[in-house]
Amino acid sequence: MAKTxxxxxxxxxxxxxxxxAGCTFYAGYPITPQNELIAYMAKYLPASGAVKGQAARVFIQAESELAAINMVYGASAAGARAMTSSSSPGISLKQEGISYLAGSQLPAVIVNIMRxxxxLGNIAPAQSDYFQATxxxxxxxxxVIVLAPASAQEAYDLTQSGFDLADKYRTPVMILGDGVLGQMMEPVKLSSRKIKTPPVKSWALCGCAGRKPNIAKSFFLREGALEEFNLKLQKNYQIIQQKEQRFEGLFLSDAKVILVAYGTMARIAKSAISQLRNxxxxxxxIRPISLWPFPERAFQIKNNRVKYLVLELSYGQMLQDVRLAVNGRQQVEFLGRSGGGILSQEQIIDKVKKIL
Amino acid sequence: MEKIFKRGESLYDVATHYCPGCGHGIAHRLVAEAVDSLGIREKTIGVAPVGCAVVAYDYWNFDCSEAAHGRALAVATGIKRVHPEKVVFTYQGDGDLAAIGTNETIHAANRGENLSVVFINNAVYGMTGGQLAPTTLLGQKTATSIEGRTKKAHGYPLKISEMLALLPGVCYIERVSLENPQEVLKAKRAIKQAFENQINNLGFSLVEVLSPCPTYWGLSPKESLDWIKLVMRKEFPLGRIK
Incomplete structure (x- = not known):
């Protein structure tokens, strides 16, 4: 692409x-509000430049969400950078496959543009899959590692990080956005670098020439084997929690009230903050970018009189993680709407004024 | 003395976990022999099901993937599209392929995925304790059809192979049996054919294998083989379907 x-x-x-990021395999199923994603992949993925060491780029419209995630399982086991996308009800269907990916230590990127x-809910933006995701x-x-972009630019960047993290830790990664993020158009600065070459995967299924067979599986029947494997997963999760916490902090040095919000909700929170600051x-x-691992580090604020106000397009889901991170040191307040209602700047400002 | 018959490289020299008289051991061997006779062991990727054959990869000496129950053909689709030059097959039971995975089966076949399928039909769920399968015969007693399958309560035995034969993406379907050595040899030829079709890029091939389950048929191994011949084959006639 010539334009940057x-x-x-x-x-x-x-x-x-x-x-x-060098994704060579996408399988998806139509669902609103993520249809632009599957349509874009259908149009551009097969025609995009070749990825070194990989066969052609493949787009498949699957017969179901289940089939899509299990095709991703197969493609990932075969060594490809693989992705699927959907929205809330579709993600519920994919959970079987996500569990199998995690249990087989297979990397993949799964996008949930929440409704x-x-x-069946509705097709309005929401953040009510936070529990399910994290x-x-x-x-x-x-x-799974959960990354929550708040702009089209960040969506572009975090998706690329997502593939890298998935391969690095051999884990599924979820990109968690909402209907506003999915639909809203914004300028995006495209990378001028070459398309990424995915790492060589010695565990991938590609025929056993010159080596012992590779097996992709999550089944551990021998006594003690599953516990041993689960401890290995937990160790991996501990490393991820230490190294991959991401957040954006704004005015944290002097703030008396700290809003906590992610994704689109954080954009609205920023508007409220600039009005309040004026x-x-x-x-x-505090805008968590990684929802899992939750950026607990952001909440190591010494002033005990600071109050947190958690803002969500759901009813107190991220609130639980904030409370765990704050651990009773400071007051935590909550304001949320769900089911298609979006918190306005004014509602946030009113609430802040009450608790300041 | 010259050894003229031996275990092929694709089959590990280990005891299987299958019950006495079970057909899986034979079917596993037929797959391994087909792979070895075509010289494709190092480019073969198998997909094991959920069911009695869940650990088939413990017996085959080539790359394999697990698949969630019923999803083998979705997993195989992903693998084959990434590695079109490899030989990818699924090995699935009747519950896996024709009940919980019917959707994946029909759509992989309808896309004409260049895959080979070994479909083990033993008319019962084995691993979970002998429950009603989509292919259970009318009158057949199972853990969940205690008085025998009735059309009123359970519907009819599902002839998924005949259904799949209607799809233009499907190139080859044959039903074979493990009831005696003669039929086993035919089964071996059919499985090899399914692999050859894939090597020749002909599309979706499936071999349905009528396979004994003495444990959940409540019969001896010998009686089970007779039951395939005298009873099961009437509902599921052998031969080339497509």
Whole structure:
């Protein structure tokens, strides 16, 4: 692409980020509000430049969300950088496959452009899949790395990081956005670097010429074997928690009230903060970028009189992680809407004024 | 003395976990022999099911993947699209392929994925304790059809091979049996054919193997082989379907 800055929706920015990251396999199923992503992949992925060491880039519209995630399982086991995307009800269906990916230590990027729930819910933006995303989501003792972009640019960048993290830690990575992020168009500065070459994967299934067979599996029947494996996963998770916490902090040195918000909600929070700052109110922001690992480090603020105000497009999900991170040292307040309602700047400002 | 018959390289020299008289051991061997006779061991990738054959990769000496219950053909699709030059096959039971995985089966076949499928039909869920399978015969007693399968309560035995034969993406379907050595040899030829079709890029091939399950049929191994011949084959006739 000749132009370095283009106008993309969040969905398209994620897709373009994946292409840049050397993703060679995408399988998906249509669902609103992430349809631009699958359409972009259909149009551009097979035609994008070759990735070194990999066969052609493949796009498949799967017959179901289950099939899509299991195709990703196969492609990942075969050594490809593989991705699927969906929205909330579709992600629920994919949880089986995500658990198997985690249990087989297979890297993959899974995109959830959240909509309202539970059930079929609606197609309005929401953040109500936070628990599902950050607690593993499927059965078993596992986590996936969860990255939450707040702009099309960040969606493009984090998708690329997502592939790197997935390969580095051999784990599924989720890009968690909401319907606003997915649909909103913004300028995105594209990377001028060459398309990434994924790392060589000695564990991949590619035929056993010159070596013992490789097996992709999550099944450990022998007594003690699963516990041993789960401890290995836990060790990996501890390293991820130490090394991969990401957040953006704003006005943290003098803030009396710190807003805590991610994704689109953080954009609205920033607008509220600039208005409050103009009125002389000492308000700051912690914007978690990695939701798992949760950036507990951001909450190591010594002033015990600081108050946190957690803002969500859900009813107190991230709130629990903030409380765990704060661990009773400071007051934690909450304001949230869900089911398609979006907190306004004014609602935030009113709440801040009450607790300041 | 010259050794004229031996275990092929694709089959490990280990005891299997299967019950006495089970057909899986034979079917595993037929797959291994097909792979060895085509000289493709180092480019073969198998996909094991969930069911009695869940650890098939403990017996085969080539790359293998697990698949969640019913998802083998989705997993195989992912592998084959990434490595079109490798030989990728699934090995699935009737519950896996024709109940929980029906959707994946039909759509992989309909896309004409260049894959080979070994479909073990023993008319029962073995691993979980002998419950009603999609292929359980009318009147057949199982743990979940205690008085025998009835059309009113359970519907009919599902002839998924005949259904798949309707799809233009499917190039080859044959039903074989493990009831006696003669039929085993035919089964071996059919499985080899399914691999050859893939090597020749002909599309989706499936071999349905009628396979004994003495444990959950409540029969001796010998009676089980007779039951395939006298009872099961009436519902599932042998031969080339497509």
């Amino acid at each position: 800055k283009v106008l993309l929706s969040g969905n398209e920015a994620i897709a373009q980020g994946a292409i840049q 309202g729930g539970p059930g 607690r593993g989501g499927g059965h078993g003792d596992y986590h 009125a002389g109110k000492q308000v700051g922001l």
